[in-house]
Amino acid sequence: MSGNNPSTGTGTWTWSPSTPTYVNGTSATDYNAQVSFASAGSGTYTATWTISNGVCANSTDDVQIDVNVGLTTTTAGATAHVYQMG
Numbered sequence: 001m002s003g004n005n006p007s008t009g010t011g012t013w014t015w016s017p018s019t020p021t022y023v024n025g026t027s028a029t030d031y032n033a034q035v036s037f038a039s040a041g042s043g044t045y046t047a048t049w050t051i052s053n054g055v056c057a058n059s060t061d062d063v064q065i066d067v068n069v070g071l072t073t074t075t076a077g078a079t080a081h082v083y084q085m086g
Contacts, residue, residue, distance in 0.1 A: 001047060003031040003061070009053025016046045037067040 003011055013028045020035040027033065037045070044066050051059040 001031075001033045001035065001049070001063075003049035004051065004059075005031045006051045006053070009051055011049060011051045014048045014050065016048075017043070018045075020045070037065075037069055040067070040069075042067055042069045 001013060003013070005011075010029060011031050013033055018040055019028075020037045020040040022028065022030075022033055023036050024034045026035075031049070044064060047063050047065065049061050049063075
């Protein structure tokens with residue numbers, strides 16, 4: 001994630017419909033937070049970065065993330081036997 005680094009006030013990431021796992025020592029208050037969706041599951045997530053300073057109106061920005069978690073299995077078909085004569 002990459003929100004604006006607030007010069008005054010604090011920033012916070014909020015998520016809908018659920019929060020992914022923060023990784024590499026980052027948290028919801030890090031403008032450059034790193035997240036993993038492995039335990040959150042597939043779906044569409046909205047992350048909102050909100051900067052507030054207690055004086056001015058909050059500044060917000062949303063990003064929508066589509067996640068497809070999991071492995072897919074591919075079947076190539078039946079085994080083919082090739083014989084060379086001669």
